[in-house]
Amino acid sequence: MIRRYTIRIDMCLIKGGIMRKFKETFVCLVLCILFIMAFDYESAGQENATYIVKRTTEKIYPDGNFSERDWKEAMLIEPFVFPWYEEGTQDQTSVRILWDDEYLYFLFHCKDEHISAHHYQRNSGTCLDDCAEIFISPNLEKPLWYANYEINCLGTWLLGFNRGFKEPRDKEPDGLVIGRSHVGTINNEEDVDSNWILEIAIPFDHFSGFGGQSPPRDEDVWGLNLNRCGGDINSQYSQWEPSKTPKPNFHRPQDFGKIIFSSTLVR
Numbered sequence: 001m002i003r004r005y006t007i008r009i010d011m012c013l014i015k016g017g018i019m020r021k022f023k024e025t026f027v028c029l030v031l032c033i034l035f036i037m038a039f040d041y042e043s044a045g046q047e048n049a050t051y052i053v054k055r056t057t058e059k060i061y062p063d064g065n066f067s068e069r070d071w072k073e074a075m076l077i078e079p080f081v082f083p084w085y086e087e088g089t090q091d092q093t094s095v096r097i098l099w100d101d102e103y104l105y106f107l108f109h110c111k112d113e114h115i116s117a118h119h120y121q122r123n124s125g126t127c128l129d130d131c132a133e134i135f136i137s138p139n140l141e142k143p144l145w146y147a148n149y150e151i152n153c154l155g156t157w158l159l160g161f162n163r164g165f166k167e168p169r170d171k172e173p174d175g176l177v178i179g180r181s182h183v184g185t186i187n188n189e190e191d192v193d194s195n196w197i198l199e200i201a202i203p204f205d206h207f208s209g210f211g212g213q214s215p216p217r218d219e220d221v222w223g224l225n226l227n228r229c230g231g232d233i234n235s236q237y238s239q240w241e242p243s244k245t246p247k248p249n250f251h252r253p254q255d256f257g258k259i260i261f262s263s264t265l266v267r
Helices: 017-037 070-075
Strands: 050-055 092-099 104-111 131-139 147-152 157-161 179-183 195-203 221-229 236-239 258-265
Touching: 050 195, 070 092, 092 221, 104 221, 131 195, 147 195
Parallel strands: 050 092, 050 258
Antiparallel strands: 092 104, 104 195, 131 147, 131 221, 147 157, 179 195, 221 236, 221 258
């Protein structure tokens, strides 16, 4: 939010040649004050969230069961926030992230009393289902160049690349691996469900055209946000880092959090 202030200068108070230099100085001072006041003080000094991504010690097999011991040691991202909340149950989400030389791994655990999904075709409207989303900006010098992975609870994905790329990119994500599981019944609103899980492996090859270092090195920093959409009942929008917009909008790389890649093993 940019706050605008109006300052009235009574020029009748500034007269004569002796006052001219004072007038110039005073005007410059006023302009400086106005410039400072133009900043959003509510945002000043606030840093977006940061997560340290540690390396795996064993092979991760994305099957939706998160049976690997590494997952139990990975730091949790929780809780998600609901920047556009109006009413209903705030179904929470937790996420863990790991990496190795080939993949960036995500584990989503999504609480959900009413699981629903109707999109089975790739690159269809998965965000209308119970869906988890990953937005990645691997080159902080070009934050508008980002990829978004939108994956519903069935494992159906939609993949988008920002228009910043000069050349069109293939939307068939070679090497993307998705495992899923759920506790409950999908598209049966007569019962109460528990949760659904997505285990995702994204190859670093997907980011080779972004101009940054891929695969990353120790202490490299990427922009990232994690989002979730609701399904048929109790549709909600939640995020790791809130988009500072009046209406739901996940495409806000300036509001992304940051991940720092660490060579430290997770256990």
